Amino acid sequence: MATNQPYRNKIETMSAQVVDSNPYSRLMALKKMGIVNNYEEIRNYTVMIIGLGGIGSVVAEMLTRCGIGKLILIDYDTVEIANMNRLFFRPEQAGKTKTAAAKETLELINPDVEFETYNYNITTMDNFEHFKERIEKGGLQKDTSVSLVLGCVDNFEARTAINQACLELSKCWMESGVSENAISGHIQFIKPGETACFQCVPPLIVASGIDERTLKREGVCAASLPTTMGIVAGMLTQNTLKHLLGFGEVSSLLGYNALLDYFPKDTIRPNPECTNQYCIKLQLSYKEYLKNNPTPVTPTPIVEQIKPSTENEWGIELVEDENIDINKLNENILNNNNKPSGDSSFEFSYDKKPTVQINNENTVKVDTNTNLNDLMNQLKNLK
Numbered sequence: 001m002a003t004n005q006p007y008r009n010k011i012e013t014m015s016a017q018v019v020d021s022n023p024y025s026r027l028m029a030l031k032k033m034g035i036v037n038n039y040e041e042i043r044n045y046t047v048m049i050i051g052l053g054g055i056g057s058v059v060a061e062m063l064t065r066c067g068i069g070k071l072i073l074i075d076y077d078t079v080e081i082a083n084m085n086r087l088f089f090r091p092e093q094a095g096k097t098k099t100a101a102a103k104e105t106l107e108l109i110n111p112d113v114e115f116e117t118y119n120y121n122i123t124t125m126d127n128f129e130h131f132k133e134r135i136e137k138g139g140l141q142k143d144t145s146v147s148l149v150l151g152c153v154d155n156f157e158a159r160t161a162i163n164q165a166c167l168e169l170s171k172c173w174m175e176s177g178v179s180e181n182a183i184s185g186h187i188q189f190i191k192p193g194e195t196a197c198f199q200c201v202p203p204l205i206v207a208s209g210i211d212e213r214t215l216k217r218e219g220v221c222a223a224s225l226p227t228t229m230g231i232v233a234g235m236l237t238q239n240t241l242k243h244l245l246g247f248g249e250v251s252s253l254l255g256y257n258a259l260l261d262y263f264p265k266d267t268i269r270p271n272p273e274c275t276n277q278y279c280i281k282l283q284l285s286y287k288e289y290l291k292n293n294p295t296p297v298t299p300t301p302i303v304e305q306i307k308p309s310t311e312n313e314w315g316i317e318l319v320e321d322e323n324i325d326i327n328k329l330n331e332n333i334l335n336n337n338n339k340p341s342g343d344s345s346f347e348f349s350y351d352k353k354p355t356v357q358i359n360n361e362n363t364v365k366v367d368t369n370t371n372l373n374d375l376m377n378q379l380k381n382l383k
Contacts, residue, residue: 004104004108006107006108006111007108008021008023008111009111010111010112011023011024011112013040014027014028014039014040014043014067015028016028016029016031016032023067023110024067027039027066027067028040035247036245036247037246037247038245038246039245041245042066042067042068042069042241042244042245043067043068043069043112044069044140045068045069045070045140045147045148045244046068046069046070046071046072046138046139046140046146046147047063047068047070047071047072047146047147047148047149047150047240047244048071048072048074048134048135048138048146048148048149048150049071049072049073049074049150049152050074050075050122050131050149050150050151050152050153050158050162051074051075051151051152051153051154051158052073052075052077052098052099052102052152053075053077053083053086053152053153053154054086054087054178054224054226054229054233055152055176055177055178055185055229055232055233055236056073056075056150056152056153056233057086057087057088057089057098057102058087058088058229058230058233058234058237059150059152059233059236059237059240060073060088060102060106061087061088061105061106061109062233062234062237063237063240064106064109064110064113065109065110066237066241067110067112067113068113069113069114069140070113070114070115070116070138070139070140071106071113071114071115071116072115072116072117072118072134072138072146073099073102073103073115073116073117073118074099074117074118074120074122074131075097075098075099075102075119076119076120076121077097077098078095078096078097078098079093079094079095079096079097079098079101080094081094085224085225085226086224086226086229087226087229087230087233088102088105089101089102090105093105097119098119099117099118099119100117100119102117103115103117114140116134116138118130118131118134121158122158122161122162122165123157123158123161128161128164128165131161131165132165132168132169134146135149135165135166135169135171136169145169145171146171147244148172148173148174148240148243148244149162149165149166149171149172149173149174150173150174150176150236150240151173151174151175151176152176152236154177154222156202159175159198160198160199162175162198163175163190163197163198163199163276164276164278166190166192167192167197167276167278167279167282168278170192170193170282171192172189172190172191172192172243173190174187174188174189174190174236174239174240174243175187175188175190175198176188176232176233176235176236177232178224178228178229178232180222180223181222181223182222182223182224182225182228182258183225183228183257183258183259184228184255184256184257184258184259185228185229185231185232185235185255185256186232186253186254186255186256187232187235187236187239187251187253187254188252188253188254188268189239189243189250189251189252189253192278192279192282193270193279193282193283193285193286194270194286195252195267195268195269195270196268196269196270196271196274197270197274197276197279199274199275199276199279200268200270200271200274200276200279201268201271225258227258228256228258231256231258232256235251235254235256239251239254251265252265252266252267252268253265253266253267253268270283
């Protein structure tokens with residue numbers, strides 16, 4: 001039966017001690033294996049997740065299990081039975097807001113994580129200002145910004161709102177999504193001014209000026225596979241951990257095609273003709289930064305060409321092949337009980353001559369009329 005009480009008390013300090021009661025031992029093992037130098041610092045970071053659907057809810061659970069310091073969860077929807085084909089939410093949570101249901105579950109999984117939840121739509125004017133304020137001041141320490149923003153929404157309007165807030169605050173964020181046919185998805189790391197923002201290369205529908213809400217039809221919904229959602233959620237969480245803890249390569253744009261098991265990668269540069277003026281200003285600022293802080297050019301080391309030695313250190317000689325009479329060689333081997341002649345380079349470690357002298361007296365004579373009992377009696381008489 002479900003309980004609202006955590007299964008353990010809060011743990012003040014992450015430990016690498018290998019005991020069954022330590023939920024962090026396998027995470028801290030990453031340090032011993034040389035993957036991460038500072039895993040315990042994950043407790044210093046705050047991640048904001050907008051959208052608790054098939055991707056966002058799973059990312060929230062993964063980061064909670066990884067021991068993130070704080071999660072800010074934002075969604076305006078409620079849990080429905082139609083969501084049960086996805087991961088995370090449970091049938092008994094139907095009717096609850098996704099933020100309340102998620103906090104309820106995640107606090108039980110890891111009571112060390114701090115949670116802050118908001119049940120609203122970020123695209124309205126009032127909510128957008130509060131949303132932007134929480135990015136700027138929602139960190140673990142008072143009035144500090146969050147470490148990273150994760151966009152896990154399913155519409156372009158909400159993505160544009162996240163993009164706008166992060167551009168205004170010059171805050172890095174990661175965008176994610178799964179196609180309507182549920183067999184492909186992607187994640188994208190957006191660093192304002194340095195990489196393309198969401199509006200630099202807009203989707204065709206947005207670029208064409210079509211309102212995506214007019215495309216929805218009554219009784220028709222997008223497909224959804226928990227497998228594709230889970231894979232994209234894992235990609236997004238892994239990219240988040242690499243960005244926060246500074247290990248491995250943070251992917252700029254990583255896709256997934258389920259039909260071909262294909263993971264394309266790319267980097268999208270900023271569009272100098274982006275329609276968002278904040279993006280243009282940040283692009284110019286980044287160019288000025290590069291001008292004042294040029295990347296030092298590492299000289300290519302000169303590899304000394306070592307000429308091959310003409311000295312024959314090992315005394316190796318090449319001789320012409322001799323004509324060998326194979327028939328005569330086989331005859332010599334048979335005559336010497338399969339033992340090569342003394343001048344051969346091969347030696348046997350044992351003598352292949354028979355150790356028992358065979359003669360007519362100790363040979364069992366068998367004819368077609370002999371049965372098994374007769375053979376057994378003959379063997380006894382040989383003793």
